[in-house]
Amino acid sequence: MEVSFADGRTERAVTNSLGNFVVMMKKQHDSAKVRYSIPGEAPVEMTLREDFFIEMAGTDTEEGLRRRLYNLGYLLDDDLEGALTAFQATHGLLTTGEADQETRDKLLAVHDGEEPIVPVVDVDTAPLAAHELLEEGDQIA
Numbered sequence: 001m002e003v004s005f006a007d008g009r010t011e012r013a014v015t016n017s018l019g020n021f022v023v024m025m026k027k028q029h030d031s032a033k034v035r036y037s038i039p040g041e042a043p044v045e046m047t048l049r050e051d052f053f054i055e056m057a058g059t060d061t062e063e064g065l066r067r068r069l070y071n072l073g074y075l076l077d078d079d080l081e082g083a084l085t086a087f088q089a090t091h092g093l094l095t096t097g098e099a100d101q102e103t104r105d106k107l108l109a110v111h112d113g114e115e116p117i118v119p120v121v122d123v124d125t126a127p128l129a130a131h132e133l134l135e136e137g138d139q140i141a
Helices: 062-071 080-090 099-111
Strands: 002-005 010-012 032-036 044-048
Touching: 062 080, 062 099, 080 099
Parallel strands: none
Antiparallel strands: 002 010, 002 032, 032 044
């Protein structure tokens, strides 16, 4: 699905886990045009009205935190502290489960697309040496 805004910007919508089409916007728009096609059928184009859009509360509110964490897949139940801890751990922040300013800023940047949803992590793909492997029955200290 392609979404076109009055300012000329065009975005591709993605489908969330509930089957809803989602497009992240940095500013409120009065309307947008949506174009999609189903294989074997003619393309469909429609205009979305202002009441179709959801304005999200800021990260300084619990509602704003919850909605962003839910949208990113961290808030699976009602455990805000657990969702914050998981987000913090994923993004290399101190895992307190509390929404300090650094966490709020990172959440806003990730949610709004300014930073990647999953951080780039360098992974050493070299095989482990024999002395680095645990033997059966060994325990990690």
